[in-house]
Amino acid sequence: MNAIIPSRPHSPTRRGLLATAAGFGLSLQLLAVPAMAADGDLNKRKVIVVICRGGMDGLSVTPPVGDAEYRGLRGSLALSDAALPLDGTFALHPQLTAVHAMAKAGEARIAPAVATPDRARSHFEAQDVLETGAAGVYSTSSGWLNRAVETLSAHRKVDALSIGPTAPLILRGKAPTASWSPGRGVDAEARLPTLLQDLYRNDALLGPALARGLATETMAKDATAGLGGGQPAMMASAGKGGAGAGGQQGRDAARTLGQSLAGFMREPGGPTVAAISIDGFDSHANQAGLLAGRLAYLDAVLDGVHTGLGPEWKNTVVLVATEFGRTARVNGTAGTDHGTGSTALILGGALKPGGIVGDWPTLKQNALFENRDVAPTVDMRGLFKGVLADHMGVDRAALDKVVFPESSTAKPMLGLV
Amino acid sequence: MTARRDKRKETGVALVDQDMKAAIAVTRFGLGARPGEIDQARRDPQGFLKSQIRRSGADQPAGPSPTSAQRMAEFREYQRERREFRLQKVSDVGPPKPGGPATEAADPAMAAAVKSDTRDPVKVVGAMLRKDISDDFAARIQLASATDAGFRERWTLFWANHFTVSATKAITGTIVGPFEEEAIRPHVFGRFDDLLGAAETHPAMLTYLDQIQSIGPDSDAARAMRNGGGPRGVGGGGAQLQQAALKRTPGLNENLAREIMELHTVGVNSGYTQADVTEFARAMTGISIGGERDGAYGVAVFRVQAHEPGERTVMGVRYDQRGKEQANAILTDLAEKPQTAHFICGKLARHFVADDPSPALVARLEAAWTGSRGDLATVAEALVSAPESWDPRPAKFKTPYEFIVSSYRAAGGLPADFQQVGPIMTALGQKPFSAPSPKGWPEDAQSWAAPDAIVKRMQFAQAFSSGAVHDRDPKALAADALGERLSPDTAKAIARAESRPEGFALLLMSPEFQRR
Numbered sequence: 001m002n003a004i005i006p007s008r009p010h011s012p013t014r015r016g017l018l019a020t021a022a023g024f025g026l027s028l029q030l031l032a033v034p035a036m037a038a039d040g041d042l043n044k045r046k047v048i049v050v051i052c053r054g055g056m057d058g059l060s061v062t063p064p065v066g067d068a069e070y071r072g073l074r075g076s077l078a079l080s081d082a083a084l085p086l087d088g089t090f091a092l093h094p095q096l097t098a099v100h101a102m103a104k105a106g107e108a109r110i111a112p113a114v115a116t117p118d119r120a121r122s123h124f125e126a127q128d129v130l131e132t133g134a135a136g137v138y139s140t141s142s143g144w145l146n147r148a149v150e151t152l153s154a155h156r157k158v159d160a161l162s163i164g165p166t167a168p169l170i171l172r173g174k175a176p177t178a179s180w181s182p183g184r185g186v187d188a189e190a191r192l193p194t195l196l197q198d199l200y201r202n203d204a205l206l207g208p209a210l211a212r213g214l215a216t217e218t219m220a221k222d223a224t225a226g227l228g229g230g231q232p233a234m235m236a237s238a239g240k241g242g243a244g245a246g247g248q249q250g251r252d253a254a255r256t257l258g259q260s261l262a263g264f265m266r267e268p269g270g271p272t273v274a275a276i277s278i279d280g281f282d283s284h285a286n287q288a289g290l291l292a293g294r295l296a297y298l299d300a301v302l303d304g305v306h307t308g309l310g311p312e313w314k315n316t317v318v319l320v321a322t323e324f325g326r327t328a329r330v331n332g333t334a335g336t337d338h339g340t341g342s343t344a345l346i347l348g349g350a351l352k353p354g355g356i357v358g359d360w361p362t363l364k365q366n367a368l369f370e371n372r373d374v375a376p377t378v379d380m381r382g383l384f385k386g387v388l389a390d391h392m393g394v395d396r397a398a399l400d401k402v403v404f405p406e407s408s409t410a411k412p413m414l415g416l417v
Numbered sequence: 418m419t420a421r422r423d424k425r426k427e428t429g430v431a432l433v434d435q436d437m438k439a440a441i442a443v444t445r446f447g448l449g450a451r452p453g454e455i456d457q458a459r460r461d462p463q464g465f466l467k468s469q470i471r472r473s474g475a476d477q478p479a480g481p482s483p484t485s486a487q488r489m490a491e492f493r494e495y496q497r498e499r500r501e502f503r504l505q506k507v508s509d510v511g512p513p514k515p516g517g518p519a520t521e522a523a524d525p526a527m528a529a530a531v532k533s534d535t536r537d538p539v540k541v542v543g544a545m546l547r548k549d550i551s552d553d554f555a556a557r558i559q560l561a562s563a564t565d566a567g568f569r570e571r572w573t574l575f576w577a578n579h580f581t582v583s584a585t586k587a588i589t590g591t592i593v594g595p596f597e598e599e600a601i602r603p604h605v606f607g608r609f610d611d612l613l614g615a616a617e618t619h620p621a622m623l624t625y626l627d628q629i630q631s632i633g634p635d636s637d638a639a640r641a642m643r644n645g646g647g648p649r650g651v652g653g654g655g656a657q658l659q660q661a662a663l664k665r666t667p668g669l670n671e672n673l674a675r676e677i678m679e680l681h682t683v684g685v686n687s688g689y690t691q692a693d694v695t696e697f698a699r700a701m702t703g704i705s706i707g708g709e710r711d712g713a714y715g716v717a718v719f720r721v722q723a724h725e726p727g728e729r730t731v732m733g734v735r736y737d738q739r740g741k742e743q744a745n746a747i748l749t750d751l752a753e754k755p756q757t758a759h760f761i762c763g764k765l766a767r768h769f770v771a772d773d774p775s776p777a778l779v780a781r782l783e784a785a786w787t788g789s790r791g792d793l794a795t796v797a798e799a800l801v802s803a804p805e806s807w808d809p810r811p812a813k814f815k816t817p818y819e820f821i822v823s824s825y826r827a828a829g830g831l832p833a834d835f836q837q838v839g840p841i842m843t844a845l846g847q848k849p850f851s852a853p854s855p856k857g858w859p860e861d862a863q864s865w866a867a868p869d870a871i872v873k874r875m876q877f878a879q880a881f882s883s884g885a886v887h888d889r890d891p892k893a894l895a896a897d898a899l900g901e902r903l904s905p906d907t908a909k910a911i912a913r914a915e916s917r918p919e920g921f922a923l924l925l926m927s928p929e930f931q932r933r
Contacts, residue, residue, distance in 0.1 A: 053853070053854070054854070120685065121675075121691065122675075122679050122685050123854060123855075123856070124679075124680075124685065124854075124856050125685050137685075137686070141863075162867065164846070164867075164869075165844065165845055165846030165867065165869055165870050165873065166846040166859070166864050166865060166867055166870065167863065167864065167866075167867035167870075169863075172863050177868075178868050178869075179867035179868045179869040179870070180868075180869050181844070181846075181869050181873075183844055183869075183872075183873055183876070184876070186872060186875075186876070190879070191915065191919065192875060192878075192879055192919065192922055192923070192926075193875065195910060195914075195919075195923060196875060196923070196926050198910070199906060199907065199910050199923065199926075199927060199928070200928065203928045205814070205862060205866050206866065206871060206928055206931065208868075209866050209867065209868045209870075209871045210868070210871045210872070210875070211868075212868035213867075213868030213869055213870075213871050213872035214872060216868060216869065216872075217872055279585075279853050279854075280585065282854070284626075284627040284670055284672040285627045285630060285670065331668055331669060331670050331671075332630065332631060332632055332634070332667050332668025332669050332670055333627055333630040333631065333668075333670045335627070335670070337670070337671050337672065338671075338675070370691070
């Protein structure tokens with residue numbers, strides 16, 4: 001098999017296992033020589049975080065088809081034949097065709113064994129830690145991406161946007177952020193918005209929210225102008241295999257949603273930081289069909305972002321992450337239960353080509369975390385910190401203390417960008 | 418109105434308090450004021466709420482109410498039609514391509530054929546199911562919009578959200594409505610363990626959290642399946658589930674056990690471990706849904722042959738009961754744990770009073786809970802009696818459902834059908850019966866007050882006002898809707914509005930109407 005992602009020679013090394021035992025292996029920082037970008041460049045840099053909620057099964061997103069244990073552990077859920085090959089060990093889920101094309105162009109990499117510091121296997125606790133960037137659960141109420149924006153705003157204008165009717169925790173906090181979801185726009189001539197802005201002048205919650213919402217609606221007129229391929233829509237119904245009837249419609253809507261997001265980011269004065277959530281990855285039963293639908297949707301959103309950004313793609317890094325992975329073994333209901341390590345995807349034209357990010361612990365029984373889950377070798381915070389440092393120019397002290405509190409042990413994975 | 422204000426000036430603070438309390442009773446504890454409702458509450462605001470606490474439970478939505486079992490039978494019919502129709506289409510179009518799966522997605526021509534066939538029985542039955550779900554939701558929001566016992570209904574909605582089941586799973590979607598009617602509404606003012614038992618063993622919960630197929634790995638059923646005997650009498654009834662069962666190794670699914678502990682009883686940081694979750698999941702094996710062979714299609718059953726034999730240990734307690742008594746004993750113990758009282762009383766305080774409620778209020782509720790061994794009527798009385806519950810500042814930002822219901826109530830109307838409310842609920846981020854996870858809908862302002870959501874609320878207020886109140890005086894509607902909570906700023910803005918709908922839209926979007 002030809003390696004499509006040029007891979008560093010990798011084996012489940014002793015170093016890898018030791019790193020796992022000691023905490024987290026950060027093999028990539030050894031390669032890192034952070035390139036200092038000119039300030040003018042920094043202004044164009046964009047970062048998008050895609051949160052896949054429900055515990056996305058890394059072993060399905062990037063099946064380790066070359067791992068000797070994979071087939072045995074996964075049985076009927078093993079994706080060996082249909083998967084899209086990446087290197088001697090890893091492949092991509094068959095629905096991730098756009099991601100695969102990016103990988104072939106050196107614009108997509110995988111981190112197949114990442115986790116947050118949380119080990120409770122609770123969706124809600126793990127999502128809290130994933131989004132707050134805190135060392136422990138429920139210790140802060142703002143999101144790390146918001147604090148990154150806050151930090152950067154001391155030096156330059158950085159706007160952030162979340163896509164969806166509700167604000168995700170990752171972007172909540174002191175720095176004001178915008179939010180948008182597909183809808184029918186605001187009549188610029190109407191009196192009500194003006195009257196309400198006056199009525200909200202002393203309302204710390206509603207005043208800024210309405211002002212930002214109206215500004216975003218104005219921008220949306222340009223950002224979404226001329227998009228073809230269907231109305232953007234937030235989400236096709238989860239849980240139903242998207243490969244069935246209506247699947248194409250759902251994918252078109254997802255692609256248009258990705259293009260809308262890209263449209264905002266291409267606008268003059270548009271956001272350079274964005275977050276979007278995709279629900280429905282909790283695959284306890286009949287996982288194969290469910291994940292095919294969800295991953296087709298994810299792939300279409302990412303394809304929309306890629307094509308929509310056009311020339312700005314080269315300035316962009318997209319991070320795709322989930323709160324935890326799932327059990328290595330299939331459960332009694334053709335699904336998998338809550339686990340630990342999962343896959344993160346790192347995409348974008350700003351990316352340096354390379355192999356897998358972090359070590360692969362293998363699926364050998366004694367390598368599994370608690371004889372159950374993929375053992376994480378990479379602290380998710382290190383991955384995020386590396387991208388924020390190299391790509392967005394956030395300084396190390398702020399990363400260790402403010403953006404990811406008490407995280408100095410989770411070293412930034414430098415050199416990805 | 419004017420007369421009352423003058424009178425208040427004469428008699429001083431006490432009456433002001435009473436007016437404010439009446440407004441709080443109806444807007445914070447209730448679902449928003451219908452015209453005249455605040456006046457009804459004025460004489461005795463606490464008594465107004467306490468009189469809504471009713472041992473026999475919540476009100477039931479009007480209209481035909483099919484049982485879960487009937488809905489599940491419909492759903493089974495839908496699956497059967499779909500399967501047969503697919504097979505038939507395959508034979509109409511020709512044999513499947515070699516190597517290609519025989520689904521419509523694999524062949525665009527076939528997909529088109531399926532699409533174009535208006536007599537497609539799958540579509541007919543599918544549309545019927547969707548209409549059922551929409552009708553359930555419409556009946557529920559009509560009840561909320563019209564009821565004169567708003568506190569009783571808000572209390573009920575809290576429990577429905579606590580025990581979330583969601584239409585994000587198709588089979589569950591058809592019975593979210595019946596779930597609320599059968600498992601939640603009768604028990605909301607009874608004992609918590611009765612409510613817990615009813616919720617966890619309802620077919621909606623069993624399907625939503627994947628319990629129906631969980632089989633003890635050392636049970637007789639699992640042994641028979643491993644020996645190629647097939648899943649006799651095991652699984653959730655319905656040929657499809659049994660077909661799926663044939664293709665897999667029988668075993669545990671720990672989803673329901675975990676969420677009972679994490680979300681429904683003791684809460685996530687209460688000291689249980691992964692081993693406790695797995696042990697509880699083993700104890701729960703055998704709890705399933707009846708199939709045709711049981712003569713109990715679509716109702717909860719216990720299959721002793723799927724139950725994992727042996728003793729279990731959960732949170733340090735050994736359970737040596739046999740059969741379903743084991744899971745029952747664990748559930749009963751979980752219901753009585755102090756962590757459960759603490760976790761749920763904190764949620765109640767956050768729901769009713771503030772995102773960040775006073776610890777004194779939580780402690781008061783916990784004391785009522787513990788003292789009454791989880792009697793929910795007693796807890797509801799304690800909530801209404803607690804002085805912390807009557808803080809005049811409106812601290813809670815309304816969820817989309819609360820905003821829309823209170824808008825209808827302010828107008829003195831109710832939604833005519835699903836179309837009037839379903840799409841806007843989805844646009845505001847709260848798709849009907851489709852909570853994003855077993856945790857249910859969030860309840861905090863941060864979740865719902867995103868910029869986009871405020872713009873969409875404004876658009877709803879605009880459209881709603883132009884249709885609802887063209888012949889009514891918005892100043893009077895505002896006084897009726899907010900009573901003493903109406904601020905001078907809002908009153909002034911409404912008085913200056915250039916049209917009645919504009920005035921009413923300003924009321925709906927005012928800071929004090931957006932909160933409770």
